[in-house]
Amino acid sequence: MKAIIAATLIGVIMMFSSIMLQKKSSIHTLIVGLLFVLLGINIWEVYDAHNVMANGAQSFFNNMLSLDSFALWFNLLMTGCTLLYVLLLGKDIARVGSHVGEYFALIAFILVGIYLLSGYNNLLILFIGIEILSIPQYILAGSDKRNLKSSEAALKYFLMGSFSTGILLMGITLLYGATGTFDILGFRMLQTDALNPLALAGIMFLIIGLGFKVSAAPMHMWTPDVYDGSPTPFTAFMSTIVKVGVFVAFLRLFHASFGNLSNHWMLIIAIITALTLLIGNLTAVFQQSVKRMLAYSSIAQAGFMLFAVLSVNATAWQGIIIYAVAYSVASIGVFAVLLKMKDYTYDGFNGLARKEPMLAFFTAIFLFSLAGIPLTGGFMAKYFVLLAAVQQGQVMWLVIFALLMAAVSAFYYFRVIIAMYFKPGTPEFNSEITGYDKLMLGITCLLVILIGVVPQLFLNA
Amino acid sequence: MLTLLIFVPLIAGIFSFLVKGNGAKGLALASSLATLALSAYVAFETGNGPLGFSMPWIPQLGTQFSLQADGMSAMLCLLTGIVMPVVIIANWNKEVERPWSFYGLMLLSQAGITGVFLAYDALLFYFFWELALIPVYFLCSRWGGERRIAVTFKFFVYTFLGSLMMLAGLIYLATLTPGADSYSWANITRAGASLSPENQSWLFWLIFIAFAIKMPIFPFHTWQPDTYEQSPTPVTIILSALMVKMGMFAVVRWLLPVVPSGVAFWTDTVIVLSVIGIVYASLLAIVQTDLKRLVAYSSIAHMGLMCAAAFAHSEVGMHGLMVQMFNHGINITGMWLIVSMVENRWGTRDMSKLGGMATSAPQMSIALLIIAFANIALPLTNGFIGEFMLFNGIFQGASAFSMTYMVVAGVGIILGAVYTLNMVQKTAFGNTVPMQVAKDMTLNESVAMALIVVLVIFLGVYPKPLLELTSGISGAILP
Numbered sequence: 001m002k003a004i005i006a007a008t009l010i011g012v013i014m015m016f017s018s019i020m021l022q023k024k025s026s027i028h029t030l031i032v033g034l035l036f037v038l039l040g041i042n043i044w045e046v047y048d049a050h051n052v053m054a055n056g057a058q059s060f061f062n063n064m065l066s067l068d069s070f071a072l073w074f075n076l077l078m079t080g081c082t083l084l085y086v087l088l089l090g091k092d093i094a095r096v097g098s099h100v101g102e103y104f105a106l107i108a109f110i111l112v113g114i115y116l117l118s119g120y121n122n123l124l125i126l127f128i129g130i131e132i133l134s135i136p137q138y139i140l141a142g143s144d145k146r147n148l149k150s151s152e153a154a155l156k157y158f159l160m161g162s163f164s165t166g167i168l169l170m171g172i173t174l175l176y177g178a179t180g181t182f183d184i185l186g187f188r189m190l191q192t193d194a195l196n197p198l199a200l201a202g203i204m205f206l207i208i209g210l211g212f213k214v215s216a217a218p219m220h221m222w223t224p225d226v227y228d229g230s231p232t233p234f235t236a237f238m239s240t241i242v243k244v245g246v247f248v249a250f251l252r253l254f255h256a257s258f259g260n261l262s263n264h265w266m267l268i269i270a271i272i273t274a275l276t277l278l279i280g281n282l283t284a285v286f287q288q289s290v291k292r293m294l295a296y297s298s299i300a301q302a303g304f305m306l307f308a309v310l311s312v313n314a315t316a317w318q319g320i321i322i323y324a325v326a327y328s329v330a331s332i333g334v335f336a337v338l339l340k341m342k343d344y345t346y347d348g349f350n351g352l353a354r355k356e357p358m359l360a361f362f363t364a365i366f367l368f369s370l371a372g373i374p375l376t377g378g379f380m381a382k383y384f385v386l387l388a389a390v391q392q393g394q395v396m397w398l399v400i401f402a403l404l405m406a407a408v409s410a411f412y413y414f415r416v417i418i419a420m421y422f423k424p425g426t427p428e429f430n431s432e433i434t435g436y437d438k439l440m441l442g443i444t445c446l447l448v449i450l451i452g453v454v455p456q457l458f459l460n461a
Numbered sequence: 462m463l464t465l466l467i468f469v470p471l472i473a474g475i476f477s478f479l480v481k482g483n484g485a486k487g488l489a490l491a492s493s494l495a496t497l498a499l500s501a502y503v504a505f506e507t508g509n510g511p512l513g514f515s516m517p518w519i520p521q522l523g524t525q526f527s528l529q530a531d532g533m534s535a536m537l538c539l540l541t542g543i544v545m546p547v548v549i550i551a552n553w554n555k556e557v558e559r560p561w562s563f564y565g566l567m568l569l570s571q572a573g574i575t576g577v578f579l580a581y582d583a584l585l586f587y588f589f590w591e592l593a594l595i596p597v598y599f600l601c602s603r604w605g606g607e608r609r610i611a612v613t614f615k616f617f618v619y620t621f622l623g624s625l626m627m628l629a630g631l632i633y634l635a636t637l638t639p640g641a642d643s644y645s646w647a648n649i650t651r652a653g654a655s656l657s658p659e660n661q662s663w664l665f666w667l668i669f670i671a672f673a674i675k676m677p678i679f680p681f682h683t684w685q686p687d688t689y690e691q692s693p694t695p696v697t698i699i700l701s702a703l704m705v706k707m708g709m710f711a712v713v714r715w716l717l718p719v720v721p722s723g724v725a726f727w728t729d730t731v732i733v734l735s736v737i738g739i740v741y742a743s744l745l746a747i748v749q750t751d752l753k754r755l756v757a758y759s760s761i762a763h764m765g766l767m768c769a770a771a772f773a774h775s776e777v778g779m780h781g782l783m784v785q786m787f788n789h790g791i792n793i794t795g796m797w798l799i800v801s802m803v804e805n806r807w808g809t810r811d812m813s814k815l816g817g818m819a820t821s822a823p824q825m826s827i828a829l830l831i832i833a834f835a836n837i838a839l840p841l842t843n844g845f846i847g848e849f850m851l852f853n854g855i856f857q858g859a860s861a862f863s864m865t866y867m868v869v870a871g872v873g874i875i876l877g878a879v880y881t882l883n884m885v886q887k888t889a890f891g892n893t894v895p896m897q898v899a900k901d902m903t904l905n906e907s908v909a910m911a912l913i914v915v916l917v918i919f920l921g922v923y924p925k926p927l928l929e930l931t932s933g934i935s936g937a938i939l940p
Binding site: 318368373374375383386387390391396399400403404406407410411414418421422423454455456459 | 519520521522587588591592595599602603609610614617618621622625626628629632633636667
C-alpha cells in the first residue's frame with residue numbers, strides 16, 4: 001500500500017516538475033531518483049510481508065485490495081523493470097516532445113495501475129486498475145503530436161480500448177447478476193456442473209475484454225498499428241511492462257475465482273492461445289521494419305504467456321513472474337538499441353557488428369532471449385510456462401504447437417542477427433553511442449543471462 | 462576433473478575474444494592441448510569405473526549440474542580432444558579474418574560438445590546441446606562460402622526445431638518424477654520405462670527427431686551437404702567429426718534406455734530409413750564432382766550404418782558402434798584435411814579439374830590413399846574393425862529382417878568403394894594439373910596428418926585399447 005501511495009505521489013510530483021525544473025536532464029535525474037526510492041519502498045514491503053507478517057496478505061478497503069506476497073514481489077520486479085526502462089531510454093523519452101515531466105508522470109500512474117492489478121480482490125478494483133493503466137497509454141501513444149501516425153495510433157488505441165473496456169464492464173455486470181458479488185473469491189460458489197448461463201456469458205466477456213488488453217488473437221488487430229505508430233520509447237513500455245501487468249490480472253482472476261470452472265473456459269483459452277501464436281509468429285516473419293516485427297512478436301509472446309492462464313497450478317504463477325521479467329528486460333534492451341538506429345528496417349542493422357561490436361553482441365543476447373535459446377532468460381520463461389501446461393495435462397498438442405511456433409520465431413529474430421553480423425554495411429545512428437549506453441545495456445544483458453542461469457533468484461521464495 | 466574438461470575451452474574461448482591479433486591462435490592451441498591431456502587422463506581413469514560430478518543447480522526445476530564419464534563419454538571426449546588440436550595445427554598457416562572471434566567460437570563449440578558428452582542431467586544436456594550449436598552457427602555464417610547465410614540458417618532452424626521437440630519430450634518425462642533431481646538420467650529413464658507402450662511410441666519421435674536431424678538420418682539430412690559445403694573446412698570438421706556424434710551419442714544415452722518399448726516398436730522403421738539412407742547417399746556420392754559434397758554424402762552413408770546398428774539391439778553391434786564413432790571421427794577429419802589442402806593448392810574442389818596429385822604432391826596422395834582405405838574399411842585400417850562389428854551387429858539384430866538389412870547395407874559399402882576409389886583416381890592420378898601454390902605438405906600439415914594416419918593404422922592393427930575403453934557400454938544400455 002505504501003508503494004501505491006508513493007507511486008501516485010511520484011506521478012503528482014512529476015506533473016509539477018515541468019514547471020519547477022527548466023532542464024530536461026534534471027527532470028530525468030529526478031525521476032530516476034524517485035524510482036529508486038519507490039524501489040526501496042517496494043523492497044521494504046516485500047521484506048515486511050516476508051518477515052513481520054509471516055506471509056499473510058494485507059487487505060485494504062474492505063478487502064477490495066489484498067496485497068499478498070506474490071503481488072508485492074511482482075510489484076517489486078515491475079518497479080525494477082520500470083527503473084531499468086527509464087535508465088536505458090530516459091534520454092529518448094525526453095526527445096519525444098517538450099512535455100518531459102508529463103511523460104514520466106504518466107508512466108508513474110501506469111505503475112499505480114499495475115500495482116492495483118496485481119493485488120485486486122474485487123472486480124471494481126480490476127476495472128479501476130485497467131482504466132488507470134489504459135488512459136495514460138492513450139496519451140503516451142499520441143504524444144508525438146506533429147506525427148500523423150502517432151495521432152492515428154492514439155485515436156485507434158482509444159477507440160478500441162474503450163470498446164474493450166465496455167465489454168469488460170459488461171462481463172463484470174453479468175457476473176454480478178449471477179452471484180450478487182464483485183468479490184473474486186465469491187465466484188467460487190458458482191456451480192461447476194450447473195453453471196449459471198449469466199455467469200458463463202460473463203466469463204466469456206471477461207476473456208474478450210482482457211484478451212483485448214493483452215493483444216490476444218483475434219482481438220489483436222489494434223496492436224501492430226498502435227505499437228508501430230506510437231513513439232518508440234513508449235512502444236517499449238506498452239508492449240512489455242504494461243502488457244505483463246494485465247497478464248497478472250488475467251491470471252489472478254482465472255486462477256483464483258474461475259479455477260474450478262476451468263473445464264468451461266479451458267478450450268476457449270486454448271484456441272485463443274493457438275491463434276495468437278499462429279498469427280503473431282507468421283505475420284512477424286513478413287515484416288520489413290524491425291519495430292513492426294517487434295509489435296507482432298509481442299503478440300506471439302503474449303501467446304506464450306497465455307499458457308500461464310491456461311494452466312491452473314502453482315508453476316503457472318512462477319512462470320508468469322519469470323516470463324514477465326525476462327520478456328520485459330530483453331524487449332526493452334532491443335528497443336533501446338532500435339532507438340539508436342536511424343533506419344528501422346532490417347537493412348538498417350547491416351554491419352552493426354563491425355561498427356559497434358559490443359552493441360551487436362548485447363542485441364544478439366536479447367534476441368536469443370526472445371527466441372528462447374537456453375542460458376538466457378527467455379528460455380527459462382518459456383520453459384516455466386510450458387512446464388505448467390504439461391503439468392496441467394490435456395494440452396500437450398498445444399505445447400508441441402507452441403514449440404513449432406518458437407522455431408518460427410527464431411526465423412525473424414535471427415534476421416536481425418544475420419543483418420548485424422553477416423551483412424556488409426554501415427549503420428547510421430540517431431545519436432552517439434556513449435559509454436553510459438553500453439554500461440546500461442551491459443547490465444541489462446547480464447540480467448538476461450542471470451535469469452537464464454539462476455532463475456530461482458527471481459522467484460518469490 | 463570433468464568440469465575442467467568443459468571449463469578450460471569455455472574460459473579460453475571467452476578470453477580469446479579479448480586477445481587482439483594472432484594470439485588467439487596460440488591460446489586456442491594451448492587450450493586444446495590442455496583439454497587433450499585432460500581427456501586422455503579421464504579416459505585412463507574411467508578404466509576403473511565411471512567418474513562423476515554433481516552439484517545442485519536449479520532445484521525448483523529438478524535439475525542438477527551433474528556430469529558423468531563412462532567409457533562412451535570418455536571415448537568421445539578423447540575424440541574431441543584429438544580433433545581440436547589437429548584442426549588448429551592444420552590451419553596454422555592459414556590466415557583467417559578476425560582470428561580472435563574465429564578461435565573463440567571454435568573453443569566455445571568445443572565446450573558445448575564436451576558438455577553434451579558428459580551431461581548426466583537431461584536439462585543440462587539440452588543446454589549444452591544448444592550451446593554447441595550457436596557458435597557453429599556463427600562460424601558458418603561468417604566465414605563460410607558464398608551461399609553461407611541461407612544455408613546455415615536452414616541448418617540452424619532445422620536443428621533448433623528438433624531440439625525444441627526433444628525439450629517437450631524431456632519436460633514431459635521430468636514431470637512424471639517430481640523432485641529436486643527429476644532430470645537426472647536415472648529418473649528420466651525410470652519415468653520413460655514406466656509409461657505405456659503407446660505413450661512411449663509418440664514420445665520416441667518427439668525425442669528422436671532432434672537426434673535424427675543432427676546425425677543426419679534420411680530423410681532429415683537435407684541441410685547437411687549444403688552446410689558442409691558452405692562452411693569453412695575447420696568448422697566442417699567440427700560438424701562432421703564431432704557434432705554428428707552428438708546425435709549418435711544422444712541416441713545411445715538419451716533414447717534407447719529412456720523409451721525401450723517405443724524403440725522396440727519403431728526399430729524396423731528407423732533401420733529401414735537408415736539403410737535407405739546408406740544406399741541413397743552412396744549413389745548420390747558417386748555422381749558428385751565437388752570433393753566436399755562427396756565427403757558429405759559419404760558421411761551420411763556411414764552415419765546410416767551406425768544408426769542401423771544402434772537400433773539393431775545386439776551387443777556386438779553396440780560395441781562396434783562405440784568403436785566406429787571414434788574411427789569415423791578420425792577418418793573424416795583426415796578426409797577433410799586432404800580436401801582443404803587440395804583446395805588451398807589447386808584453388809578448386811571440382812574433381813573434373815583435378816588430377817596428378819601423385820606426381821606433384823606425393824606425400825599428400827599417400828595420406829589420401831590411407832584415409833580412403835580407412836573410409837572403405839579395408840582390413841588393417843581402423844575402419845575395418847568398426848564396420849565389421851557393425852555388420853555383425855545388424856546381422857544378429859532382433860528384427861526378423863536383419864538379413865535383408867545387412868545385404869542392402871552391404872551394397873552401400875560396395876558403392877562406398879566405388880566413389881572413394883573414383884575420387885582417389887581422379888585427384889591423385891590422371892593428367893597432372895599445375896598447382897597454384899606449388900608445395901607438398903607443409904610442416905604443420907604433416908604433423909596434423911601424421912597424427913591422423915598413425916591413429917588410422919594403429920587402431921587398425923591393435924584396436925584393443927579402444928575396445929576395452931568402451932567394453933562395458935553395450936551391457937549397460939541393452940537390457
